[in-house]
Amino acid sequence: MSSLKTRTTLLLNWYANPYHTPIFAAKASGFYEEEGIKLAILEPTDPSDVTEIVGTGQVDIGLKAMLHTVAGYAKGYPIRSIATLLDEPPTGLIALKSSGINTFQDIVGKRIGYIGEFGKKIIDSLAQHAGIDPNSYQTVRTGMNITDAICRNIVDAGIGFINFQKVELEHLRGEVNFLRLDQLAGLGCCCFCSIQYIVPEKTILAQPDMLRKFLRATQRGVAFTTENPGEAFELLCQEKPHLRSDLYKDIFYRTLPFFDRHMKHPPHDWNKVNRYMQHLTIIEPGFDITKCYTDEYLPLVPYSDIEPIACCA
Amino acid sequence: MSSLKTRTTLLLNWYANPYHTPIFAAKASGFYEEEGIKLAILEPTDPSDVTEIVGTGQVDIGLKAMLHTVAGYAKGYPIRSIATLLDEPPTGLIALKSSGINTFQDIVGKRIGYIGEFGKKIIDSLAQHAGIDPNSYQTVRTGMNITDAICRNIVDAGIGFINFQKVELEHLRGEVNFLRLDQLAGLGCCCFCSIQYIVPEKTILAQPDMLRKFLRATQRGVAFTTENPGEAFELLCQEKPHLRSDLYKDIFYRTLPFFDRHMKHPPHDWNKVNRYMQHLTIIEPGFDITKCYTDEYLPLVPYSDIEPIACCA
Numbered sequence: 001m002s003s004l005k006t007r008t009t010l011l012l013n014w015y016a017n018p019y020h021t022p023i024f025a026a027k028a029s030g031f032y033e034e035e036g037i038k039l040a041i042l043e044p045t046d047p048s049d050v051t052e053i054v055g056t057g058q059v060d061i062g063l064k065a066m067l068h069t070v071a072g073y074a075k076g077y078p079i080r081s082i083a084t085l086l087d088e089p090p091t092g093l094i095a096l097k098s099s100g101i102n103t104f105q106d107i108v109g110k111r112i113g114y115i116g117e118f119g120k121k122i123i124d125s126l127a128q129h130a131g132i133d134p135n136s137y138q139t140v141r142t143g144m145n146i147t148d149a150i151c152r153n154i155v156d157a158g159i160g161f162i163n164f165q166k167v168e169l170e171h172l173r174g175e176v177n178f179l180r181l182d183q184l185a186g187l188g189c190c191c192f193c194s195i196q197y198i199v200p201e202k203t204i205l206a207q208p209d210m211l212r213k214f215l216r217a218t219q220r221g222v223a224f225t226t227e228n229p230g231e232a233f234e235l236l237c238q239e240k241p242h243l244r245s246d247l248y249k250d251i252f253y254r255t256l257p258f259f260d261r262h263m264k265h266p267p268h269d270w271n272k273v274n275r276y277m278q279h280l281t282i283i284e285p286g287f288d289i290t291k292c293y294t295d296e297y298l299p300l301v302p303y304s305d306i307e308p309i310a311c312c313a
Numbered sequence: 314m315s316s317l318k319t320r321t322t323l324l325l326n327w328y329a330n331p332y333h334t335p336i337f338a339a340k341a342s343g344f345y346e347e348e349g350i351k352l353a354i355l356e357p358t359d360p361s362d363v364t365e366i367v368g369t370g371q372v373d374i375g376l377k378a379m380l381h382t383v384a385g386y387a388k389g390y391p392i393r394s395i396a397t398l399l400d401e402p403p404t405g406l407i408a409l410k411s412s413g414i415n416t417f418q419d420i421v422g423k424r425i426g427y428i429g430e431f432g433k434k435i436i437d438s439l440a441q442h443a444g445i446d447p448n449s450y451q452t453v454r455t456g457m458n459i460t461d462a463i464c465r466n467i468v469d470a471g472i473g474f475i476n477f478q479k480v481e482l483e484h485l486r487g488e489v490n491f492l493r494l495d496q497l498a499g500l501g502c503c504c505f506c507s508i509q510y511i512v513p514e515k516t517i518l519a520q521p522d523m524l525r526k527f528l529r530a531t532q533r534g535v536a537f538t539t540e541n542p543g544e545a546f547e548l549l550c551q552e553k554p555h556l557r558s559d560l561y562k563d564i565f566y567r568t569l570p571f572f573d574r575h576m577k578h579p580p581h582d583w584n585k586v587n588r589y590m591q592h593l594t595i596i597e598p599g600f601d602i603t604k605c606y607t608d609e610y611l612p613l614v615p616y617s618d619i620e621p622i623a624c625c626a
Contacts, residue, residue: 088574090540129622162540186621188613226570227403227475256569257539261401262579279622300501308499309442309592 007040008032008210011054013063013195014047014144018243018252019086019164020063021236022259026221028235035213047144048116055079057202061214066273067118067192067282073292074283078201081293083215086195087260088269090180094166095157096150097175104130104184113142113149113158121280123159126184147172161193163254171247185276191269192276194260196293211297215263219299222261229256265293320353321345321523324367326376326508327360327457331556331565332399332477333376334549335572339534341548348526360457361429368392370515374527379586380431380505380595386605387596391514394606396528399508400573401582403493407479408470409463410488417443417497426455426462426471434593436472439497460485474506476567484560498589504582505589507573509606524610528576532612535574542569578606 012020023041026032032039042059044050051069054062055077062079064072069081093112095101101110104126114120120139127134142149146158147168160166162178169176182190197218199211225232233252237244267290274289325333336354339345345352355372357363364382367375368390375392377385382394406425408414414423417439427433433452440447455462459471460481473479475491482489495503510531512524538545546565550557580603587602 090536125622188621223403229567229570253566253569254542256566257542257572257574259570261570266575276622308501309438309589 007038008061008214009040009042009059011042011044011050011059011062013044013050013065015043016041016236016240016243017164018233018236018248019089019195019255019258021232021252021255022085022218022221022225024221024236024239025224025232026217028239029221029224031217031220032214035217037210037213037217039214051075051077051079054198054200057200060199060203060207060210062198063195064198065192066194066196066270067277069196069198070273070277070287070289070292071118071282072198074287079198080201080204080291081196081198081265082211082297083197083218083263084194084260084265085197085263086193086255086258088190088194089164089255089258090162090182091159091190091193092162092166092178092180093157093184094146094150094160094169095177096169096173097177099156099177101157101179102177104179105132107157108132108136110156111138111140111154113140113146113155115142115144115146115159118280118282119159121282122181122185125280126181129185163258164251167251167254168247171250187272187276189269189272191266192273194269197263208297212299215297216299219261219263222259222263226256226259226261229253263298264295320351321374321527322353322355322372324355324357324363324372324375326357326363326378328356329354329549329553329556330477331546331549331561332402332508332568332571334545334565334568335398335531335534335538337534337549337552338537338545339530341552342534342537344530344533345527348530350523350526350530352527364388364390364392367511367513370513373512373516373520373523375511376508377511378505379507379509379583380590382509382511383586383590383600383602383605384431384595385511387600392511393514393517393604394509394511394578395524395610396510396531396576397507397573397578398510398576399506399568399571401503401507402477402568402571403475403495404472404503404506405475405479405491405493406470406497407459407463407473407482408490409482409486410490412469412490414470414492415490417492418445420470421445421449423469424451424453424467426453426459426468428455428457428459428472431593431595432472434595435494435498438593439494442498476571477564480564480567481560484563500585500589502582502585504579505586507582510576521610525612528610529612532574532576535572535576539569539572539574542566576611577608 027039050062050064051072055072072079112123140155146160147165149155166176166178270289277283278285340352363375363377364385368385385392425436453468459473460478462468479489479491583602590596591598
């Protein structure tokens with residue numbers, strides 16, 4: 001059986017979109033191929049399926065938000081983050097200006113969309129922090145397509161990225177208000193929303209060299225994307241032609257500041273997420289978050305085909 | 314006299330341009346004012362004047378590349394970096410495709426522009442590394458306006474940023490080749506080109522609280538710029554209307570990935586620059602680079618006007 005396995009599988013966290021450009025650019029440029037990796041990129045129909053599929057080792061690598069990575073580990077899946085794709089993309093409550101939701105207090109009497117179970121915990125915790133009666137607003141599980149849920153008038157507001165769902169709603173409907181979750185919570189960063197490359201223990205045990213090669217190729221993809229944004233977006237569009245629109249181009253350019261060129265795990269952020277997730281009772285007190293991530297497979301020096309000057313190797 | 318001093322002076326490293334947007338956005342948004350800082354932004358006519366003016370304490374704060382900061386300190390100016398504006402903007406040899414310079418070996422017989430004394434050292438070191446006869450190419454000191462020097466046919470190639478001079482030359486003349494210095498040197502990063510906020514010892518001794526306030530306001534400016542790029546660029550253009558062009562807008566968007574949202578000093582990068590600068594004989598062997606920077610004045614938690622949730626303070 002194992003000799004039939006020639007492909008490395010990567011399961012995205014959502015449908016292929018502009019924030020996955022570094023991966024598509026690396027693939028189209030042959031960076032994975034040069035490392036001997038035949039990369040199969042898979043997209044989930046339902047993002048909620050990803051943690052289990054990665055956690056049970058059915059794919060080699062996956063993508064998932066930091067919060068879900070930690071929650072998945074705490075639930076018993078032997079997963080670990082090996083790199084960062086998006087570094088703290090600002091996440092907030094998004095609403096049309098016409099909704100009348102201008103401050104967090106305005107959620108009273110409104111329908112608030114959330115993606116999955118943790119989103120509801122975050123909203124309820126923020127409401128409690130702000131002294132809002134938990135029965136004074138309604139929460140609705142909408143999944144990732146919060147923009148569509150607002151447009152179809154299923155909710156009045158919902159959680160999304162400043163560089164994605166906010167841009168989408170602006171393009172579709174006009175002026176949008178955005179209330180940053182980290183500011184509402186006084187967190188000081190949206191690190192819990194960072195998007196991580198995660199792997200099951202099985203991949204770490206059986207293919208550590210592949211992980212090093214995968215990250216080296218991916219880091220070249222990040223460098224290519226940030227240094228040649230127009231060409232990188234075109235490579236994405238050649239693979240996914242329906243993304244060739246002003247909307248997705250705008251989302252792409254507004255995602256540029258959040259691509260993590262170093263791809264590392266800042267311990268300060270992970271410690272903060274540890275405290276926040278304990279506060280949300282998603283994980284137990286005293287949880288050891290250092291088991292959830294490792295920089296071990298990241299290239300020390302970015303790819304170069306030139307012998308380094310002696311001092312700098 | 315000191316009661317007459319109401320303004321805090323910030324001397325930019327070059328004429329005001331899109332990579333200074335976070336500072337202009339912070340000023341236009343009143344962030345410095347809210348901290349009690351009346352910020353006077355000064356622009357040098359000749360960038361080579363900046364280190365001395367900051368080093369002799371004639372301004373409160375300045376901007377300068379990492380390499381110059383270290384070189385200035387080594388020369389005896391009591392300066393120190395307190396934060397990072399641009400993180401490793403990729404820097405390279407820029408030439409029109411029509412120049413025939415496609416690889417570094419092609420500099421033989423050509424005129425290569427450099428900004429200041431260290432640029433020449435870097436080019437000569439790279440040539441030596443590549444086994445090129447030092448008499449086979451010509452170096453010309455052109456200052457920062459390398460694009461203009463290429464357009465006026467004073468040089469065939471010169472050193473510039475991928476997100477600035479390369480974009481400029483493309484807009485003005487068409488297809489451009491770009492040979493990354495860090496790849497030619499096998500450095501693994503363009504950290505020596507990072508743009509730093511630097512201060513003389515005088516400012517540190519007399520106004521430590523002002524520095525904390527300045528950086529808090531500036532960090533809000535970085536966040537505003539990366540999260541609301543269109544609005545931030547508009548604020549820059551309102552102050553500097555001649556920047557309102559497709560060229561500068563393109564430069565701005567291509568600079569977005571290099572704005573350092575965390576503004577910190579990665580010790581790994583500074584150590585690498587230390588080794589590289591010793592190799593270039595700009596500083597002495599055994600130089601202690603940790604004296605050249607400090608994270609001490611950076612805000613631990615980004616600005617928020619909300620009480621934090623207990624766990625996350």
